Amino acid sequence: MSKKINWAILSTGRIAHEFAECFPKHPDAVPYAVGSRSLEKAEAFAKEFGFQKAYGSYEELVSDPDVDIVYIGTPTTMHYENAKLCLEAGKNVLCEKAVTVNKKQFEALCDLAKKKDVFFMEAMWLPLHPTFIKASQWVREGRIGEVQIVKAEHAFEHPYDPTDRGFSKKLGAGTILDLGVYNFAFADEMFGTTPDKVNIIGRLGPDGADIDSQVQLLYPTGYAIFTMGYAFTTKANTVIAGSKGKIQYEDIYTGAKDVYLYNDRMEIVETYSEEKGWVGLDYELESVTECIQKGLKMHPVITWDHTLEMFDIIEICKAQLGVDYEEYELL
Ligand SMILES: NC(=O)c1ccc[n+]([C@@H]2O[C@H](COP(=O)([O-])OP(=O)(O)OC[C@H]3O[C@@H](n4cnc5c(N)ncnc54)[C@H](OP(=O)(O)O)[C@@H]3O)[C@@H](O)[C@H]2O)c1
Known part of the structure; x- marks a missing residue:
């Protein structure tokens, strides 16, 4: 029998709700913990989706030794800081798209994941559908x-x-x-x-x-x-x-x-x-749970190189349109 994987969700927004709704279809993925900037919101979310633990800060969430992997569903400009917090705590990470606002932040997070020997992936469900x-x-x-x-x-x-x-x-x-x-x-x-x-x-x-x-x-x-x-x-x-x-x-x-x-x-x-009646997030949850069960550090389809190639296009588009996330572009 395969090991069950304890999932944590960092944030309680719209996509966090959609992701949490998937758990009943995936018996090996345990809805274990949720962390929010507000304990009240975390408790309400945990109650709604059957999570065992609710934390009133992201720091407390990543300090829980029983969390196997953290799913980050915060706004995109927050991803770099949130992912860094999780990786530094030695947690496996699945981070919503776009994984960071620029390529250099993603590269820095990959280096950190490598150093900590943990799984890290951009939550890009489409190629898994x-x-x-x-x-x-x-x-x-x-x-x-x-x-x-x-x-x-x-x-x-x-x-x-x-x-x-x-x-x-x-x-x-x-x-x-x-x-x-x-x-x-x-x-x-x-x-x-x-x-x-x-x-x-x-x-x-x-x-x-x-x-x-x-x-x-x-x-x-x-x-x-x-x-x-x-x-x-x-x-x-x-x-x-x-x-x-x-x-x-x-x-x-x-x-x-x-x-x-x-x-x-x-x-x-x-x-x-599509035959199972699953949404893209279901395929992602199932596939990443399997990666963690197998001890993989990188998803075999959504590899770091795959995400880096996307950033090559993103960076050109941002430069051509003059889109700059200012202080959020920094490491
Ligand atoms: N994969 C997909 O199909 C898909 C679909 C939609 C969105 N997304 C991605 O998911 C991410 C979140 O999108 P969303 O629509 O779920 O956003 P949202 O509804 O605004 O929720 C974001 C959550 O992040 C937390 N947060 C932390 N710092 C925040 C801040 N300064 N301001 C606001 N919220 C903050 C909040 O949770 P707490 O208060 O509990 O901490 C908030 O509920 C984005 O990166 C987006 O691109 C992916």
Whole structure:
């Protein structure tokens, strides 16, 4: 019988709630402890999701010797400090995306994880989702020929709220860090390499966070084009178009339930559906629990190199749009 893994959640916000909802489906992942800046919030969260321990500070959470791994669900600008706290305490860490606001912070955390001999990973669920794996398999098998276009619209309308982490630069807002990370991983996987050129246009909100943008990536065999933002909601498809057919999702980012393979006459020749009724976070929780059970220090798919490649694109986009997280860029 495999060892059960004691999970801790650091923070009690929206994604922490979504992650906590997954635990009943994963018997080896124990909802063990939660830490919040407020003991009251931690206790309410622990009661709602059946966590055994509730702590009123992140420091107390990471001091618990029975915590096997910490999931960090704080705003993006906090990730570097929070992950450093956990790694220094010798904890394995799964940290929400974007894992940090820049590449040098991520490299510093990887060095620390290596020194402490613990697991460290950006919480990037998309490449672990079965429909993503199926689409990638179809591409590798040559079912759509040479990949020429990867296109997705990834936009959700939110009423403007300067205090929300979706808009506030101090909380790490911006399409590049919030949504780009998924799109860049998607394009690199489908083209099977990194882009030769990156170009972004976009609009900055009042405090300088990128509230919408369009990114073009040039790969050896074609282009990826992504539209991202918070001003409007897109109902458009996600498409991987090749010389012999195409692969289409209704919406890869919110549901990703079904993926369709078309031939060159634009007829559907195969459909693949996610079967367990799990969301992306379920696949992540299951897979990371297995990594900890096996004593791995790095996820076999979401490797540090994978995340570093994403940062190469992120850094170019940030520079082109003039997005700078100021004091949060520091180590
Ligand atoms: N993987 C996904 O599908 C996905 C989806 C949405 C968001 N995310 C990522 O998850 C992270 C959190 O997003 P969210 O939407 O959950 O944010 P949120 O609802 O604002 O929650 C963030 C939580 O972080 C803690 N926190 C610590 N310092 C804070 C500060 N200075 N201001 C506000 N909160 C602070 C708070 O918990 P306590 O008060 O309990 O300490 C708060 O509840 C972001 O990095 C985002 O990119 C990932």
